[in-house]
Amino acid sequence: MKILFLPDNITIDAEAGTPLLEVAEDAGVNIPTGCLMGSCHACEVELNDGQIICACITAIPPGEKEMTINLSVDVDW
Numbered sequence: 001m002k003i004l005f006l007p008d009n010i011t012i013d014a015e016a017g018t019p020l021l022e023v024a025e026d027a028g029v030n031i032p033t034g035c036l037m038g039s040c041h042a043c044e045v046e047l048n049d050g051q052i053i054c055a056c057i058t059a060i061p062p063g064e065k066e067m068t069i070n071l072s073v074d075v076d077w
Contacts, residue, residue, distance in 0.1 A: 001013070001014055001015070001016065001060060001064055001065060001066060001067060002065065002066040002067070003023055003027070003060070003066070003067050003068075003069060004066065004067070004068045004069070005024065005027060005029045005069050005071060006068060006069065006070040006071065006072070007070070007071065007072050008029070008071075010027050010028065010029055011027075012026060012027040014026075014060045015060065016059075016060050016061060016062035016063070017059050017060060017062070018059060018060045019058070019059050019060075020045075020053075020055040020056075020058045020059060020060065020069070021033065021043070021055055021056055023060060024055065024069075029071070031043050031045065031055045031071060033055075033056050035056075036056045037056065037057065038054040038056060038057040041054060043055040043056045045069050045070060045071055046069070046070040046072075047067065047068065047069060047070075048067065048068035048069075048070075055069075
């Protein structure tokens with residue numbers, strides 16, 4: 001699956017089931033983290049469908065051909 005990280009327009013291929021933070025790291029993209037359990041919401045990102053998720057507890061879903069991840073969810077964090 002093609003993963004597009006915004007706002008920097010960085011694209012990388014990723015396999016379903018791969019942790020999102022691992023994919024971001026492989027792409028050279030920094031997603032801030034805190035607790036790594038989804039509680040602090042430091043790693044919130046927005047998917048192309050508008051859904052806000054915690055990247056630390058999310059893996060690449062199966063069955064999709066591409067996915068857009070917007071890193072500019074909380075500019076004050």
